[in-house]
Amino acid sequence: QGEALQLQIVCFNFETVQVTWNASEYPGTNLTFLYKFSGDEAYDQCPNYTLQRGHTAGCLLEAKDQILYFSISNRTHPLLTRSQWVSDYLKPSSPKDVKFLWHQEAVTVTCSDLSYDGLLYEVQHRSTFDPEWQSKEERTCNVTIEGLDAEKCYCFRARVKATESSYGSDTQPSDWSEVTHWQSGEPRDSCQDNQEPPKPKFPKFILIS
Amino acid sequence: LTYNFSNCDFNKIRVEYDQIIFSDLKKYMNGTKSTQFNYNISCNNPPDCLTEIQRVTFSPTHGCTSLHKEMFAVKTKATLTLQCPGYSGIQINNTQAKKNRKKREVTTNKCLKQASQLLGLWRRFSRIKGN
Amino acid sequence: GESGYAQNGDLEDAESDDYSFSCYSQLEVNGSRHSLTCAFDDLDINSTNLEFQICESLVEVNCLNFNKLQEIYFIETNKFLLIGDSKICVKLGEKSITCKKMNIVNIVKPEAPFDIRVIYREGAKDFVVTFNTSHLQKMYVKNLIHNVAYRPEKDENNWMHVNLSGTKLTLLQRKLQPDAMYEIKVRSIPSTYFEGFWSEWSPSYHFRTPEKNSAGEMG
Numbered sequence: 222q223g224e225a226l227q228l229q230i231v232c233f234n235f236e237t238v239q240v241t242w243n244a245s246e247y248p249g250t251n252l253t254f255l256y257k258f259s260g261d262e263a264y265d266q267c268p269n270y271t272l273q274r275g276h277t278a279g280c281l282l283e284a285k286d287q288i289l290y291f292s293i294s295n296r297t298h299p300l301l302t303r304s305q306w307v308s309d310y311l312k313p314s315s316p317k318d319v320k321f322l323w324h325q326e327a328v329t330v331t332c333s334d335l336s337y338d339g340l341l342y343e344v345q346h347r348s349t350f351d352p353e354w355q356s357k358e359e360r361t362c363n364v365t366i367e368g369l370d371a372e373k374c375y376c377f378r379a380r381v382k383a384t385e386s387s388y389g390s391d392t393q394p395s396d397w398s399e400v401t402h403w404q405s406g407e408p409r410d411s412c413q414d415n416q417e418p419p420k421p422k423f424p425k426f427i428l429i430s
Numbered sequence: 431l432t433y434n435f436s437n438c439d440f441n442k443i444r445v446e447y448d449q450i451i452f453s454d455l456k457k458y459m460n461g462t463k464s465t466q467f468n469y470n471i472s473c474n475n476p477p478d479c480l481t482e483i484q485r486v487t488f489s490p491t492h493g494c495t496s497l498h499k500e501m502f503a504v505k506t507k508a509t510l511t512l513q514c515p516g517y518s519g520i521q522i523n524n525t526q527a528k529k530n531r532k533k534r535e536v537t538t539n540k541c542l543k544q545a546s547q548l549l550g551l552w553r554r555f556s557r558i559k560g561n
Numbered sequence: 562g563e564s565g566y567a568q569n570g571d572l573e574d575a576e577s578d579d580y581s582f583s584c585y586s587q588l589e590v591n592g593s594r595h596s597l598t599c600a601f602d603d604l605d606i607n608s609t610n611l612e613f614q615i616c617e618s619l620v621e622v623n624c625l626n627f628n629k630l631q632e633i634y635f636i637e638t639n640k641f642l643l644i645g646d647s648k649i650c651v652k653l654g655e656k657s658i659t660c661k662k663m664n665i666v667n668i669v670k671p672e673a674p675f676d677i678r679v680i681y682r683e684g685a686k687d688f689v690v691t692f693n694t695s696h697l698q699k700m701y702v703k704n705l706i707h708n709v710a711y712r713p714e715k716d717e718n719n720w721m722h723v724n725l726s727g728t729k730l731t732l733l734q735r736k737l738q739p740d741a742m743y744e745i746k747v748r749s750i751p752s753t754y755f756e757g758f759w760s761e762w763s764p765s766y767h768f769r770t771p772e773k774n775s776a777g778e779m780g
Contacts, residue, residue, distance in 0.1 A: 260470055286554070288469045304468040306550050308557065339557035350685035355729060368723065370687065370733050386452040387557040389549070391464050449754040450643050450666075453700035504620055508644040 226252075226293060226300050231393065232284050232307045234314040235337060240291065241271065241279035247295055254280040256291040260304075264292065286337070312393040313340060313381040316362060319398050321377070323406035327367040332379060332398070334362050339387025343380050343394075348373040349412050358382070374404040374412035435480035438514035443480070444556050446509045454502035455552065458545055467546040472554070479555035484510065486548050493540030502545075579603055580611075580651050580659045585670040585758055586641075589699045595641050597665065599627065599634045599649065608632060612652045618645040618665070641665050643701070669757035671696055671705055671749040674728075679745060679768040686734040688770075692747050692763060694728060704753035711745040713738050714767070726752065740772040 227243035244252060254267035254277070267280035282289075290304040316332035330344045342362040345354035350373070357364050362379075369375060378400045383392040402409040471486060473479035487506050488498045497503055511518040584599035599613050613627035613634040620640045627634035641647075643666055650660035677692040696705055709730055712720045723730060737743065746765040751757050 259472070286557070288472045288550070303465075304470055305465065306469055306553070308553065309464060336559075337557055338559050339553075348685065350682055350687075355727065357727065367725070368731055370685075370731070373685065384448075385456075386448045387553050389464055389553060445754055446644055449701065457700070501620065505642060505644050508618070508642050512645050 228293075228301070228303075230289075230305065230307075230310040231312050232310045233312055234335070235284045235286055235308075235311070236314075238282045238284045238289065238307050238310075239271075239279060240282070242293060244273065244276055244278050247300075249276065250295050251277045252300070253277070253294045254291060255294070256280070256282060256289060258285050258287045258289060260288075260290065264290075306389075308383075308387075309389045309391050310393075311383045311388050313383060313395040315395040316342065316379045316381060316398045319379055319401075321401070321403065321408075323403075326369045326371060327365055328369060328377075328403070328406075329363065329365045330377065330379060331364075332362040335381060339384050341382045341384055343382055344377060345379070346375050346377045348375050354378075371405045374402060374409055376400050376402055376412055432481070433484070433514070433517055435477040435484075435510075435514060435517075438477070438480060438510070438517075440476040440555075442513045443509055446505075446513070447552050447556055451502050451505050451509065452552065454500075454505060455545065455549055458500055458502055459542065459549060462542055462546065467543045469547060469550045471547045471551060473551055476555060476558055479551055479558070480510070480514075483548060483551050483555065486544055486551065491540065491544060494538055494544050497541050497544055500545075502548075579606060582613075582649075582651060582659075582661070584649060584661075584663060585668050586665045587670055587672065588641075588643075588665075588701045588755075590672065591637060593700075594637050594639045595665070597627075597636045597638075597641075600632060604632065610653060611658070613649065614652050614657075615647050615649045618642040618647045666754065667756045669702055669751045669755045671702060671751060671757070671760040673761040674707060674747045674749055674763045677745060677747055677763050677766045679732075679766055681734075681768070681771070683771075688732040688734065688737070688768065690730040690732060690745065692728050694749060696749070697728075702751055702755045704751070704755075705749040706752040707747050707749050708759070709745065709747045710762075711743055714742045714744050734770065737770045739770055742767060742769050 226246060229241045230238065232238045240254065242252065244250065254270070255264035256267065257264050267282070269281040270277045271279035271281060273279075284307055286308055287306075288304050289307045292299045292302040294300055313335055319330065319332045322329040322331070332342065334342075341358045341360065342364060343356055343358045344364040344366065345356050346366055346369075347354045348370070357366055364379075379398045381395040383394075402412045404412070471482055473482045483506065487503050490496075490498075498507075581602045582599050583602055584597060587596045587598075590596045597615065601608060608629075612629070614624050615627070615636065616624040618641070619625060620642055622640055625636055625638060625640065627636050629635075646662045646664045648660050648662055650657040652658065672695050674692045674694045677690065680689045680691075681687075682689060690709060692707070692709075694705065694707070696702055704726070706724055706726060707728065709723045709725065710720045711732070712718075744765045744767055746762045748762045749760045
């Protein structure tokens, strides 16, 4: 029961919960979303439906760190009844007030800690020579990255992840913070313009025909 | 006899859950989908969570009588004994009632459902800020 | 201690000082099985008829007896509770000669890292060092601090050290001697909740730095 109704739940930073369903199974039908945050309360009707092609396709609720009991019905009967921890579907907000404190060949990246626990603050960096980002994570938003070359230009970005032990494995990481560029401890607009062009592949042979 | 968990060292219990118990609970739940079971046991503060965790872990239910023998349960008891003053004393009295318990049974679906409630409760306990 | 054994709080040491011993644990060293290794501090001790036993903080059993391999006493089991102290005793028959209280999670000696590699990047003028560790796949001891050590081979004791939590490091070319053969190796120690000792060193890797060209640059 309910398997035909594909569901997606996202809890945005414990501020709002968005439940969306794939209504294609029930074309032209306004499905009803009833919910409550405690087993002994009465169900309430969704206060804020989201529509798709003029029909209900989701519900937006105020979030609480609690079990969400909900039921989705068509005109005659419930199609799906579930009760899930809202936190299982957490998507934290992306880091705010990201600051960089440079010292010799290292930088400490800080941002405002979110108001709830069980998170990992991830900072990624790479120089123009690195094909991939390199990650470092800490339990608070205070991440120090060492071994940086003052001559190179680096890009940095940060995001927040929920730990599996506190939130399960169905969460989403936050969006990345804005990418910033730095060289010798100074901010740059980008890392492209002031890098030495990489040496040509075969510098030592010149073909004279 | 019920125990009041207010004086436990919640931070130490959180760390032992995060570093030890969670791995065993996850291993026990291996193969189950996170949406396979509905949750219906909640908690609001650390003592409340530990009360529910103790009840769900150590109280037998119809269809699941030996959850308390599982590795994560044995470790739950160890951490509560270590971090909650007087807890072990209460346990000794309660154990008299469990003498006739059957040997560890095959993991039943009912036990998996009960363990999934525990996962929800432990997660909730681990993210509540403060002591 | 450097040797990788714990010697904390003796319970009954008055009677048998020379039977002092040290131990280290390795978690999930064989699938989900853990190991505990102990040895007498005095290597010249006559250990005939001496046995080791661990009690408390075990699952389903009260005590476990060690196996003896020459002068090393060893257990491999999945019955460590990993919560709370255990009591490890030296036994002569049924008599406990000396005992120590130890917590298995505080005497962890990680497995040695492996596959250390160095790649020279001419454009970036640096060397990228990477290595691997079996602890990335473990359930318990996942967080380690790695200690990378490197030296010019002709400079016996001039080891330089870098500590990091990841498994990738960059060495700047301008900080190394040109046209020199270097040796590099890495070891690990537990860093979060679990405590203990440095692992053995990884096998060493050897690499050569480029010569200095006319412009005074390495190339």
